[in-house]
Amino acid sequence: MRMNRHMGQATRTTKLLLDLGKRTQGGTNTSKRAYLEATVELLNAARAFYVAFFLAHADKLSERVSYFSEKHLEERERALSANELLTWAEFLTVETNEHPDPLRDWNFSRAFPDFPFLYRRAVIKDAIGKVKSYLSNLSNWHHSGKQKGKPGQPGASNHPTLYEGTFSLELDGLDQRESFVRLKIYTGERWAWVNYPVKYSRYFEQRRTELGWEQQSPKLVLRPKHAELHCSQVKAVKARKINESKQDPHLVTVAVDLNVKNLAVITARQDGAIIETVFVRDHGLDQHRYGHLKRIAQKQWLSGKPVKGEHSNRQLWGHVGRMNEEAAHKVSRSIANVCAKYPGCVLLFERLRKIPAKGGSKSRRMNRKRTNQLRGQINQHAKDKAYAQGTVTVEVNPHGTSQYCSRCGARGERFSSRGGKRIQAKWGKLFRCPVCHYEAHADFNASVNVHRSFYREWHWQPRKKPPPKAAKRSGGGDPLSPATGRGEEACGGTPR
Numbered sequence: 287m288r289m290n291r292h293m294g295q296a297t298r299t300t301k302l303l304l305d306l307g308k309r310t311q312g313g314t315n316t317s318k319r320a321y322l323e324a325t326v327e328l329l330n331a332a333r334a335f336y337v338a339f340f341l342a343h344a345d346k347l348s349e350r351v352s353y354f355s356e357k358h359l360e361e362r363e364r365a366l367s368a369n370e371l372l373t374w375a376e377f378l379t380v381e382t383n384e385h386p387d388p389l390r391d392w393n394f395s396r397a398f399p400d401f402p403f404l405y406r407r408a409v410i411k412d413a414i415g416k417v418k419s420y421l422s423n424l425s426n427w428h429h430s431g432k433q434k435g436k437p438g439q440p441g442a443s444n445h446p447t448l449y450e451g452t453f454s455l456e457l458d459g460l461d462q463r464e465s466f467v468r469l470k471i472y473t474g475e476r477w478a479w480v481n482y483p484v485k486y487s488r489y490f491e492q493r494r495t496e497l498g499w500e501q502q503s504p505k506l507v508l509r510p511k512h513a514e515l516h517c518s519q520v521k522a523v524k525a526r527k528i529n530e531s532k533q534d535p536h537l538v539t540v541a542v543d544l545n546v547k548n549l550a551v552i553t554a555r556q557d558g559a560i561i562e563t564v565f566v567r568d569h570g571l572d573q574h575r576y577g578h579l580k581r582i583a584q585k586q587w588l589s590g591k592p593v594k595g596e597h598s599n600r601q602l603w604g605h606v607g608r609m610n611e612e613a614a615h616k617v618s619r620s621i622a623n624v625c626a627k628y629p630g631c632v633l634l635f636e637r638l639r640k641i642p643a644k645g646g647s648k649s650r651r652m653n654r655k656r657t658n659q660l661r662g663q664i665n666q667h668a669k670d671k672a673y674a675q676g677t678v679t680v681e682v683n684p685h686g687t688s689q690y691c692s693r694c695g696a697r698g699e700r701f702s703s704r705g706g707k708r709i710q711a712k713w714g715k716l717f718r719c720p721v722c723h724y725e726a727h728a729d730f731n732a733s734v735n736v737h738r739s740f741y742r743e744w745h746w747q748p749r750k751k752p753p754p755k756a757a758k759r760s761g762g763g764d765p766l767s768p769a770t771g772r773g774e775e776a777c778g779g780t781p782r
């Protein structure tokens with residue numbers, strides 16, 4: 287059998303915290319922080335210079351040049367590449383010995399003396415990207431004929447990209463506490479190399495050196511209280527196409543049902559049988575988060591208005607956000623680990639439904655919102671992590687996965703058990719089938735149904751003549767919609 291594989295790219299980001307701590311006390315640390323601020327500010331100003339320059343020479347960005355296409359054996363036209371635009375812009379704005387007279391109104395060398403050329407090239411490239419996307423948005427807007435929504439002028443601020451030559455990571459293999467980055471920074475008076483200790487970890491080292499991942503230029507991200515390098519990596523991924531996978535009679539499918547107490551119920555199926563089940567429980571996350579949100583809601587109620595900016599609330603929100611992010615990474619790691627056991631498997635998610643945030647107290651509603659957010663994060667991170675391993679994700683029709691019997695396909699009921707008594711309840715933890723008398727954990731039953739939906743069994747069989755109205759209501763006739771372009775294009779990063 288000819289293997290029809292397609293190539294894609296997975297990306298991920300690992301954060302490296304710069305140590306601006308008070309360890310050495312005194313002026314050094316505060317000035318180190320000030321240097322970073324001065325650098326970002328100067329780079330923003332230089333970027334603003336080139337954004338203005340390209341806006342003033344917008345015609346150059348749409349200039350076409352002709353070239354001979356080897357592939358088509360004929361003269362063709364194309365736009366100027368970013369490198370050609372960069373060379374052209376430098377020629378007009380930078381003073382050199384061979385070329386002492388740049389445009390009088392656009393003399394970058396005078397406006398920004400001693401500016402390192404690597405940073406200059408970085409800001410020129412940023413400016414090209416910003417102005418190009420602005421012009422294309424503007425042209426789309428003109429064509430749309432709308433009155434409102436005119437695209438705003440491109441801004442100039444960005445997290446600076448640190449290209450080779452503006453930074454270096456100095457690692458002491460023996461004592462990682464001695465690790466630091468050397469950064470070319472602007473002190474407010476001149477450009478200089480300055481060392482910044484980093485909070486280096488084994489985790490970072492393992493990701494940095496992992497086979498198959500290629501380093502990209504990091505970005506310097508300056509936050510109110512700390513500074514980080516965001517180090518991204520890309521990996522070329524070969525994955526089987528979904529249509530190809532479906533031809534495999536022994537295909538393994540890994541299905542995930544996302545819920546509240548059981549954050550995820552993962553089931554693997556092969557040859558029609560469930561071969562593995564993993565319950566990922568929330569270990570009190572929902573309760574813990576609810577407690578915090580209750581406090582926030584109380585404070586808001588006492589003060590009579592949402593106190594978004596208030597210090598302690600901001601800390602609580604930050605804490606809740608980090609809790610979710612951490613849980614999302616843990617759960618998605620468990621999902622990717624199950625996939626890793628079955629090379630060539632397909633990962634199945636339901637198209638995400640929202641658990642309605644309506645009803646109940648304010649803190650309950652806030653908690654529901656966070657739950658939905660967490661489900662979205664788990665879904666995204668799991669797709670990214672699995673894809674980096676060569677596993678493609680498919681999103682299946684979620685209709686009825688929690689209501690139908692995964693054994694015989696009949697409509698069943700949910701119930702919970704209290705003090706030995708069975709109480710029928712819409713959100714009951716257990717599932718019971720009135721036809722075949724199957725009983726199971728409701729989330730497990732739903733997870734097994736995700737496979738059924740993928741294979742279009744029972745309830746999920748394509749209808750012969752779907753009435754047009756019903757087809758519309760259930761969100762389109764095709765229950766098998768491959769995760770949008772996943773695999774074809776780059777996956778989003780998984781910042782950590």
Ligand SMILES: [Zn+2]
Pocket residue numbers: 691692693694695696719720721722723724
């Ligand atoms: Zn049944």
